[in-house]
Amino acid sequence: MATISDTDLTKKLEDSNIQTSTTEKDSANTIKTQANEAFKNCDYEKAIELYTKAIEIHPDAILYSNRSFAYLRREWYGYALIDAKKALEYDPKYIKAYYRRASAHMALGKYPSALSDYEYVKKACPNDKDATLKYEECKKIVTRIRFEKAIAVDDSGKSVANQIDLSSMPVETEYDGPHLEGDGRVTKTFMQALLPYFEKQKTLHKKYAYQIILQILSIFKSLPTLIDVTVPPKHKFTICGDIHGQFYDLLNIFKLNGLPSDENPYLFNGDFVDRGSFSMECILTLFGFKVLYPNHFFLARGNHESITMNQMYGFEGEVKAKYTVQMFQLFTEVFNYLPLAHCINNKVLVMHGGLFSKDDVTLKDIRAVDRVRQPPEDGLMSEILWSDPQPQNGRSESKRGVGLQFGPDVTERFLKLNNLEYVVRSHEVKQEGYELAHNDKCITIFSAPNYCDTMGNKGAFITITGDNVTPKFTSYTAVSHPAVRPMMYANQSSLFGLM
């Protein structure tokens, strides 16, 4: 959509190109002046447009810094940061660019980064009152955050786990569900009784639920981020993908493939909860089996084992509805300790999302990830939980906005570097419940059929044996479930749509 001033500008540009003495820099300067005008008039869109034009002709620190400023005004902090960084690449001494970068960091909540930039500005301009003021303000925030972190760590009573008083939860005689042993031990009998109890939509007693979750917390705390699993020759091993609160389909997996046991080990690859409205039953079942068979039942973290997702997609609501807020806080703690990946017989690596933005990642690097936290926006942990394979070589920005998309060449190099045969991941719904990509080296396994009651897909699981890791796939359709709609406990279901 050409505006009147655009046409003038184009003409000016054309004119200036005809004059042989005009340099590219002059053209860019002309446009920059226009952009500065637009900026003064608070027309930041126009200013950005014009700075961009100028940058295309003759980029420099000032243009990037100015555009960064315009982005800040539009509150596009991600772009503002990129431009400020770019400006500093052109001129590492450009004070204004430090200012811009600091502002962007502040807006993004990255206070320590902002502080170091303000510090630089303050040192370079010791008489600038504004610079000093901003530095002091930022310092206060950073100090406050450090203090809060310090007292949180010191006071281990802050952990919800320590605040749970099991003695205040006596089991009433009317309770007709399964009981744990006196010491909270999970037995095979208990699990055998639990599944049909859940199937009838009954609620496990709060005390037993807490006991299971607390035991899981101890177990997870003792585990490394990457778990090495050994499957003996001729022994079976089953890998499942996303379950998403679809308890009745989980029961069906056990029906098709047998209940978990020492002889029938399972690995569930994340996204156990959210969307489906039987997340509570799923997670307690999976945790129960983990406590019962700690060395033959494995759980990996998915991107849905996080606060943000649980708040949006129903798990938090479900825990609050069926139990308590405190229990949800406990789940948050527990999810933070979930391992991120499993390596089976040194041949098959299994994680929820996918591979990495850099080529030199080793299993050692994965083991070294500090996982006990909410998933970050970037870095190895974020990529493990969020990445997706793509058909073409190379890497691309993720359509999801987090993580990345990686091609067959990335998979090939990763497997070679780490001496592996293939990678199994989940995270994406597939019509048949599974998909082989990257010359069968990157396999997606998704175990929630008819996802959200609407997608019509099949679910699937993989079985391998210790001496033959060639995957076998079993696909299955959804089974019926009680009339509780998906996202029943979420604040606003997308199945209500737009009103």
Add this chain to the structure above:
Amino acid sequence: MDKTAVDNSNIIETNNDACQCKLYAIERGYWKDPYLKILAGSSHHERRTPEISLGYYVRVHGLRYLIEKFIKLTNNQCQIINLGCGFDTTIFYLLDNDNLQFKHFIDMDFDEITELKSNKIRRLSTLHSKLPTENHSLKIPCGFHSSQYTILPVDLRDLSQLDNQFKFLFDNQILDATKPTLFLCECVLIYMSNEHSLNLLKYLTKTFSSCCLFLNFEQINMNDRFGEIMFENLKHRSCHLIGMESCQSKESQCQRYLNANFTSSSCLTLNEYYKKYLNIDEKTRIEKIDGGLDEKELLEQLFEHYCFSWAYRDENNIGLNTITFK
């Protein structure tokens, strides 16, 4: 006009839903709108899934694009009537933009809504300072009137009521039936029967027969499992999608306008809009806001079930056929 005796609270509730979803999206930075919070805000907005925020973003911006095109085509000499407006803030959006002028803007909805909206505007200077001064000589119960903006209560299913309101507007030279008129209608027709909506559309084409454009945002492709589930879910909240029949397909959307004597009609799903017409930089920006799209398929599924549909009569050939997405 007597205050309504019928209980329309479940339809009115949809305004609250839409506002809360929009406010959350605005809070998250999908777009800017300082007015909605004043009209409809509460202190804490519950989290919505990214699909919902993106859906409202697309709704707001897709419609604005077409509105702006219409205004430019008619050289600012147009009338805009927002049917079932709720707490929509399009009037403020237009007034804030010097390039988008119009002769008159009418907001219409149930009296419960218009009373609330009018009172809020009267009370709060942050709102009425944007508007031309209220004209107290023309008193509208449960409404508001000024030189460029009027709020009128009406039940769109009651054509005699609607006719009275339009007579009032014509008699007082607030509206001119021969001038280019844009009708906005967001998630309104589906809450009334097909008979009611057809009659409403026919009334509009009869009254504004020379030059009018009807812009609709609504459900589509509803005869599948997703549609079933939405229908059931909303039923549980006493919200009945009784006008579903016209929302079966593009054909049904387009045909209903032709049945109502519009001469041309078009329809575009949100998916098509999102894939073809949304600026790529904007798309990248908005998809990043809520920490990543968990499941692209679910976004596509939602977007497959909503559409922009529009229809016009253009007897003076001013070029209403050019009002489309590019």
